[in-house]
Amino acid sequence: MASLMHYFSPEIVFNMHPSRVSIASTPTLVTKFYQHILALVFAVDEINDNPRILPNVTLGFHIYDSYTDSKMTYRTTMDLLFKSHHFIPNYKCGTQENLIGVIGGFSSDTSSRMADILGLFKIPQISYGSFQPAVNYQTKSSSFYRMVPREDFQYRGIVQLLLHFGWKWVGLIAQDDEGGEHFLEVIESMLSKSGICSEFTDIVPTNARYSKGLYQMFLKRVGNLPGFLASKANAVIVSGESAPVTWLANTVVMIHAYQLKYPLYKLSAAKVWITTAQIDFKFFKVQMVTGLSTRMFHGTLSFTIHTKEIQDFYDFLRNVNPSWADGDGFISDFWAESFRCSASDSGISKFFRSACTEEEMLESLATPFFEMRMTGHSYSIYNAVHALAHALHAWYLVRANNRRTEAWDGLSSWNVEPWQLHSFLHQISFNNSAGDLIALNEHGELAAGFDVTNVITFPNNSYIRMKVGMLDPQKPPGKELTIDEDSPLEWHRGLAQVSNKETCRRCPEDQYPNKAKDQCIPKTSNFLAFDDILTIVSTSSALLFSLITALVLGIFIKHRDTAIVKANNRSLTYILLVSLLLCFLCSLLFIGMPNEATCLLRQTAFGTIFSVALSSILAKTISVVLAFMATKPGSRMRKWLGQKLAYSIVLFSSIIQVGICAIWLATSPPKPDVDMDSMAEEIVLLCNEGSATMLYCVLGYMGFLAIVSFTVAFLARKLPDSFNEAKFITFSMLVFCSVWLSFVPTYLSTRGKHMVAVEIFSILSSSAGLLSCIFTPKCYIILLRPELNNKEQLLGERIGTIVFKNLSPLSSSTAQSPIHVHLKC
Numbered sequence: 001m002a003s004l005m006h007y008f009s010p011e012i013v014f015n016m017h018p019s020r021v022s023i024a025s026t027p028t029l030v031t032k033f034y035q036h037i038l039a040l041v042f043a044v045d046e047i048n049d050n051p052r053i054l055p056n057v058t059l060g061f062h063i064y065d066s067y068t069d070s071k072m073t074y075r076t077t078m079d080l081l082f083k084s085h086h087f088i089p090n091y092k093c094g095t096q097e098n099l100i101g102v103i104g105g106f107s108s109d110t111s112s113r114m115a116d117i118l119g120l121f122k123i124p125q126i127s128y129g130s131f132q133p134a135v136n137y138q139t140k141s142s143s144f145y146r147m148v149p150r151e152d153f154q155y156r157g158i159v160q161l162l163l164h165f166g167w168k169w170v171g172l173i174a175q176d177d178e179g180g181e182h183f184l185e186v187i188e189s190m191l192s193k194s195g196i197c198s199e200f201t202d203i204v205p206t207n208a209r210y211s212k213g214l215y216q217m218f219l220k221r222v223g224n225l226p227g228f229l230a231s232k233a234n235a236v237i238v239s240g241e242s243a244p245v246t247w248l249a250n251t252v253v254m255i256h257a258y259q260l261k262y263p264l265y266k267l268s269a270a271k272v273w274i275t276t277a278q279i280d281f282k283f284f285k286v287q288m289v290t291g292l293s294t295r296m297f298h299g300t301l302s303f304t305i306h307t308k309e310i311q312d313f314y315d316f317l318r319n320v321n322p323s324w325a326d327g328d329g330f331i332s333d334f335w336a337e338s339f340r341c342s343a344s345d346s347g348i349s350k351f352f353r354s355a356c357t358e359e360e361m362l363e364s365l366a367t368p369f370f371e372m373r374m375t376g377h378s379y380s381i382y383n384a385v386h387a388l389a390h391a392l393h394a395w396y397l398v399r400a401n402n403r404r405t406e407a408w409d410g411l412s413s414w415n416v417e418p419w420q421l422h423s424f425l426h427q428i429s430f431n432n433s434a435g436d437l438i439a440l441n442e443h444g445e446l447a448a449g450f451d452v453t454n455v456i457t458f459p460n461n462s463y464i465r466m467k468v469g470m471l472d473p474q475k476p477p478g479k480e481l482t483i484d485e486d487s488p489l490e491w492h493r494g495l496a497q498v499s500n501k502e503t504c505r506r507c508p509e510d511q512y513p514n515k516a517k518d519q520c521i522p523k524t525s526n527f528l529a530f531d532d533i534l535t536i537v538s539t540s541s542a543l544l545f546s547l548i549t550a551l552v553l554g555i556f557i558k559h560r561d562t563a564i565v566k567a568n569n570r571s572l573t574y575i576l577l578v579s580l581l582l583c584f585l586c587s588l589l590f591i592g593m594p595n596e597a598t599c600l601l602r603q604t605a606f607g608t609i610f611s612v613a614l615s616s617i618l619a620k621t622i623s624v625v626l627a628f629m630a631t632k633p634g635s636r637m638r639k640w641l642g643q644k645l646a647y648s649i650v651l652f653s654s655i656i657q658v659g660i661c662a663i664w665l666a667t668s669p670p671k672p673d674v675d676m677d678s679m680a681e682e683i684v685l686l687c688n689e690g691s692a693t694m695l696y697c698v699l700g701y702m703g704f705l706a707i708v709s710f711t712v713a714f715l716a717r718k719l720p721d722s723f724n725e726a727k728f729i730t731f732s733m734l735v736f737c738s739v740w741l742s743f744v745p746t747y748l749s750t751r752g753k754h755m756v757a758v759e760i761f762s763i764l765s766s767s768a769g770l771l772s773c774i775f776t777p778k779c780y781i782i783l784l785r786p787e788l789n790n791k792e793q794l795l796g797e798r799i800g801t802i803v804f805k806n807l808s809p810l811s812s813s814t815a816q817s818p819i820h821v822h823l824k825c
């Protein structure tokens with residue numbers, strides 16, 4: 001006898017409700033999933049009884065439990081492959097049965113653990129649960145098949161369903177695991193593309209433990225209420241497995257119990273729930289003592305794995321009873337759990353429970369505990385068994401054809417290896433007994449769609465699913481969902497009707513949504529207003545610095561005939577001071593609401609004035625160098641000395657900058673603009689620079705001037721001039737360059753008025769740097785040490801850091817003193 005080994009996970013769950021439930025640590029059978037086992041048995045029986053498929057061959061199966069635990073799943077998968085009495089991995093000891101395939105599991109975790117091992121041995125594995133392809137099992141293992149359609153396909157259906165009813169305002173509930181993350185990621189982008197807004201997202205812990213009693217738990221929750229309770233969205237999409245259903249039902253129980261204590265909360269669980277295919281409304285018997293009810297799910301629109309009534313399955317179920325099968329290790333537990341009675345003579349349960357009356361019937365169980373109608377998952381198992389049998393049948397036909405034999409002569413000539421079935425499974429295509437075509441697509445997934453059902457609940461906690469539509473992958477994209485317009489839909493009784501035609505719309509560009517997202521608030525404008533604290537600070541500093549500059553200028557004019565003023569090209573000093581004064585003042589152009597004029601002037605005026613200042617500094621530095629060179633005997637540079645050269649440097653360098661600014665203004669002039677996007681709650685009023693390239697040309701040219709001045713001054717800093725400014729210029733250029741180097745990244749990383757403030761700050765600080773580095777020492781001498789401010793002192797002493805070398809004055813210049821300065825006195 002060939003034997004169809006069968007891997008199966010009936011979902012034994014540990015510790016679901018440790019404190020509430022007296023059976024604290026004993027595993028509790030999910031009675032509803034017992035139907036999966038029965039569907040398997042039914043399918044195998046059907047094949048064994050059918051002479052047209054695998055005649056003379058009897059299929060068998062083994063059921064293993066995964067205990068919904070990874071370690072146990074690995075262990076039992078190894079058991080299946082290698083165990084006889086000893087467990088020796090990679091050795092088959094005494095296994096008599098001929099394994100041809102494995103069906104399982106229900107959850108994605110279990111399936112993928114099994115695939116880890118079964119894939120190595122190329123053993124066909126057919127999963128029957130619908131789950132997110134967080135991992136692409138096809139690439140992981142080519143021996144993995146799924147008797148369910150691709151989960152992602154139903155997301156498209158969900159969106160089409162929302163659009164069909166005009167629900168543009170929904171909530172999301174997902175399980176706290178990889179599948180839930182995948183769901184949220186996919187659905188959120190699909191929703192926003194369709195103009196549907198999600199109001200809240202509730203993440204449900206996968207192993208909800210309600211350990212401290214309902215009351216405490218609810219108190220804990222009140223601080224952080226689940227989003228669905230206070231939401232306005234009437235449609236809520238629920239994805240996951242069983243956790244969200246239990247979590248929702250428990251939350252509602254608590255609301256009913258404690259709403260009196262919190263009358264201010266307007267909490268409502270009257271929603272249209274939209275559930276994904278893996279969700280089954282199942283409860284544990286013990287949970288019912290807390291008042292759990294299916295009522296809240298009345299009107300749910302549920303995507304389900306397609307199922308059809310299989311003839312005889314109902315009769316098969318009716319005949320199930322504890323005396324039914326010897327080999328069934330589940331039935332006595334199932335019976336005890338479902339009917340609260342002891343079916344067997346032995347075992348502990350006998351002491352706690354009365355004996356069963358043998359009047360118990362599966363039909364009397366409410367649907368959260370057991371369904372008489374074949375569920376989608378059971379239907380998948382039924383089809384999976386048939387698929388394996390058909391593959392085996394096809395394999396045998398090919399083999400028999402090769403051997404020119406027609407006889408199905410039992411095991412003797414059978415030497416089938418599981419991997420030999422893959423080519424047959426991949427192209428499997430048959431009509432099952434319900435008339436559905438079972439075929440896999442190129443990914444090894446069932447090429448079918450989902451059913452859309454409407455859940456109708458009864459006071460006895462039973463419910464039925466009415467098929468109201470379907471999702472068909474064969475239909476053109478966007479039209480896959482069809483809702484049967486004739487079948488009247490039932491809605492949650494708390495909803496007057498489905499009035500949820502609320503739509504959501506994007507706020508206009510100049511407005512933003514409030515916290516509750518039910519109103520649009522006009523954005524405030526963002527610019528450096530005159531009453532802004534930043535404005536006040538920068539204006540007063542600009543004015544203060546201008547005043548200081550004017551004072552320095554005044555001092556220099558008043559003392560224009562003293563040695564120190566005359567020593568370093570008086571006119572250049574005046575030009576530099578005036579341009580610094582303008583630098584400070586030009587920062588004021590950046591304040592206030594941008595308009596045509598200020599936008600045009602801001603960067604160009606700033607660039608030009610700064611270039612004048614920088615070029616006069618450059619001219620000063622070059623004068624120092626030339627003064628030194630010119631004193632060398634025989635130098636012909638002397639005639640170049642004098643103000644002409646200095647002026648031409650200033651003029652030439654400034655004209656280049658003026659030219660750049662002229663090109664800028666001519667090609668893409670800056671103009672006032674508004675930026676609606678970069679700040680959520682504000683409109684930024686700014687000057688659109690027109691061309692960022694030109695702005696960086698202006699800045700870059702200034703940088704070039706600064707670097708040239710710095711280099712020349714640095715080289716000249718030790719020249720023994722009588723009043724060598726080079727050292728101070730070096731220092732001032734260092735300050736200048738560091739301010740503007742740090743300006744660029746800061747400028748680019750700020751927005752709105754702060755961006756403008758950064759530029760003002762840079763202008764003020766760099767100008768102040770120039771002013772103080774170059775003029776403080778001079779003012780010190782002019783004002784505080786006037787006795788030093790004469791030619792003799794200048795030439796004979798060191799004061800502070802100012803180095804005066806013992807140079808002979810120009811008038812007494814002699815050949816034996818090569819170190820000599822031209823003071824133009």
Ligand SMILES: *[C@@H]1O[C@H](CO)[C@@H](O)[C@H](O)[C@H]1NC(C)=O
Nearest residue numbers: 363364365366367458460462
């Ligand atoms: C529950 O009530 C419905 C409607 O009254 C009925 O059709 C169904 O048979 C009942 N189910 C059980 C298990 O009692």
Ligand SMILES: *[C@@H]1O[C@H](CO)[C@@H](O)[C@H](O)[C@H]1NC(C)=O
Nearest residue numbers: 055056057406407408409410
């Ligand atoms: C079943 O096996 C028997 C004995 O091996 C053989 O005589 C018979 O023809 C087989 N039946 C079919 C349908 O092949």
Ligand SMILES: *[C@@H]1O[C@H](CO)[C@@H](O)[C@H](O)[C@H]1NC(C)=O
Nearest residue numbers: 429430431432435436437438
């Ligand atoms: C399945 O049934 C359809 C008609 O319902 C038929 O056209 C088709 O050939 C059948 N396919 C197979 C593989 O038997």
